[in-house]
Amino acid sequence: MDIFVQQLFNGIILGSIYALIALGYTMVYGILGLINFAHGEVVMIGAMVTITLLRILVEMNTGLPAAALVALAITTALPLCALLGFTLERVAYRPLRNAPRLSPLITAIGLSIILQNLAMIIWGRNYAPFPPILDTTPWKILGAAITPLQVVIVILAVAIMAGLWLLIGRTRKGRAMRAVAQNPNAARLMGVNVDGIISLTFVLGSSLGCIAGVMVAANYGQAHATMGFMLGLKAFAAAVLGGIGNLAGAMIGGLLLGLIESFGAGYIGDLTGGFLGSQYQDVFAFLVLILVLVFRPSGLMGERVAERA
Amino acid sequence: MSDVLLRAEKIGKVFGGLKALHDVSLTIPRNCIYGLIGPNGAGKTTLFNVITGLYKADGGTLELNGKSLIGCKPHTIVRCGVARTFQNIRLFGHMTAQENVMVARHTHLKAGVFGAIFRPPAVRREEAACRAEALRLLQYVGIGSQANRVARELSYGDQRRLEIARALATEPQLLALDEPAAGMNPTERETLKNLLLQIRNDGTTLLLIEHDVKLVLGICDQLSVLNFGQCIAQGTPEQVRRDPAVISAYLGSSAA
């Protein structure tokens, strides 16, 4: 039972982070039909920049509380990531909007390689530790441990997702985004600034990615230049699991993938009679992903697209 | 062999809450041109898609030569002898006209992986025959001179005719044409009309959706009229033209 609750907590924490990153993928996909392969690297840059800023702030001995320092660091890193997302779209995707479908995928891969290696040049090949300023004494809930930081992560993630939901569902900009996702040409005829909306989508997605990156770094106490790749991959898988292009799908898919992974890690040994250990948690996650798609080809929340003749 | 080629009975198809087809029945005799007309949104293309297996009917029976087609995949239905064209032309845009037709010979060729790689004499002969047949069909529909041009570069009328040649290449017993005259000028329509008559005379039954009433009444042997997913009239062009239900559907109920 303790293990169950612990894995549930772990799954929710991991899942809310995946969900934030998955939103970045799904928004871009919904509008451009493009897998933004470089999104994971934006997440990584967010984490690395924040850690660097935090280190500087800590060294300055400002006397501010830890939470304020982190908030300060994030508010500086956030626009940087947003700018990065904006630039990526401008430089590498926009010129290829009418190119064959796979061409922008290759530029995205190229950008991913560039960003990852630039990060290694700037921050080195070693793990960058998150300054130990946050309280990590765990609370005991139902026999499982959860730190205040982790509680904050989950609450913050939920709040951000609710905010995004409102933004897209209730505001003019949000309506324009939905219109562009449905039919960019019709939206343009209705006076929507399509290029502006696409830029906005990248800015929003990158900002969410940045926050998610910081959450990962804070939760594990470290960050690394190559962390974006696997993280991005998982989050993308989560977006697909939920039904890519669908916001609620990305959230649910992210949460689900987090839970699958953490329960997989906790129980896979018991399930297979000790034959397979927790090192198979990723296998488990991908297997579930494949099975879901085989039985629900458009993802969990995806529309069933009726093929039209 | 009976003289009925295709028999559809009580075909139903529902999209969400919309009854796109409601108990539609029709019988297509062999060697005729059968017209399917009706206002926009009447369910003509839906019926087409059901007959060619793109949609699965929610109810009813569908038989070709007495053999049920319900639940068959589109490619199986082609093998049974039903070929079609599309309302919004769906050619293989970057292949040449001849290649487009050759693709449709797929089911009549045998070469598998090893045949393709080693290309034994039988495969060579088969390929040569396929090439020749494709050319013959292009000439048959009147675009033989365009054989080596890429499909998307052809004029609109030629694209429509290429679609017909491509469908004919599957050697159908029933050729279903979805608005073949759409977007054609009067001269092109006249040539098309002759082509359709020629196809029928050469032994292929035609099922025709068309908006051009003059063309339909001019060449069809039998007609069905659909409105709101229901069959409101059937018969010869002469009978249908006088049917009050048809007049009301086309001109509004006050005119009836």
Add this chain to the structure above:
Amino acid sequence: MSKTLSAKSHSLPAKVWAGYALLALALLVAPFIVGQVGGNAWVRILDFALLYIMLALGLNIVVGFAGLLDLGYIAFYAVGAYLYALLASAHFDYHVSAWIILPIGALLACFFGAMLGAPTLKLRGDYLAVVTLGFGEIVRLFMNNLDRPFNLTNGPQGISGIDPVSVAGYGLNKGITLFGQHFPSSYAYYYLFLVCMLLVVFVCIRLENSRLGRAWVAIREDEIAAQAMGINTRNVKLLAFALGASFGGVAGGLFSGFQGFVSPESFTLMESVMVLCMVVLGGMGHIPGVILGAILLTITPEVLREVINPLQRSLFGRSVVDPENLRMVLFGLALVLVMLFRPAGLWPSQRRREELEDDA
């Protein structure tokens, strides 16, 4: 007049033949020239280029011809490589001949391809990409972890001491002796790979111009129309998948024998992505383009490796940034720039080029 014409029509094929002869000669002497200039390391790179051409052409059947996005292609390469490693090394002390393993490897990869494809090929483009990606990762993770409870793959350490490929009883690892001079194994493998690569090219060309090739392209262009022409799209797609996989399986076996060592590290997602880049960057669906893409993407990183450090030294007097990272930054930049300036790839087929010009 007629005389000059006929002379012309005779001289044209002669020119073509001369071109082929020249190409054949160049391919034959390539390792010696490359070895003379760049040393044995470059001959090995040449060998890898040939392996990658085979891989890229295999993936081209799936992505280029049939239009199915496969992000886990390297898994089939891994299957071939591990099969060879298990059946011809000291690990289990089996020493089966390469000529038996390679066909089995092709069949096994083919089988894996069909297993993966059968339930998933109905998925739309990017969903298929994710499923194949997941499959690739699953295969790699199994290879990484199957050292317990029973040591099948020896885990992350990989399997070493793999038997070399023998041709007529002559182990290629012994290299070749020519005119009293000895050349290392990379020279011998070059010719083996060259022959295999040419076979693969031949098979690809034949497939492209066949009933199957036409069906693949038809599916890529318009799947519904292809169905309406009587093509069983599921089976034909599955065939593309399985055939592409079998090429990967053969290339994997060759890699294993050549390298003498395999580990999961050679089969990461990045490798799949690289092969995909070769296909797209060269010119999807166009065999010469794909070959060009494979050669360039194998050689460019190596050229950069050789050039960067001397360049840094001469510019700044010392090594300012890690050359390995700088090399990859430049490589990524090259990918982006090529795609921006040639969106259809470096050497697309005539038709694709037209399509792009039309859209512009």
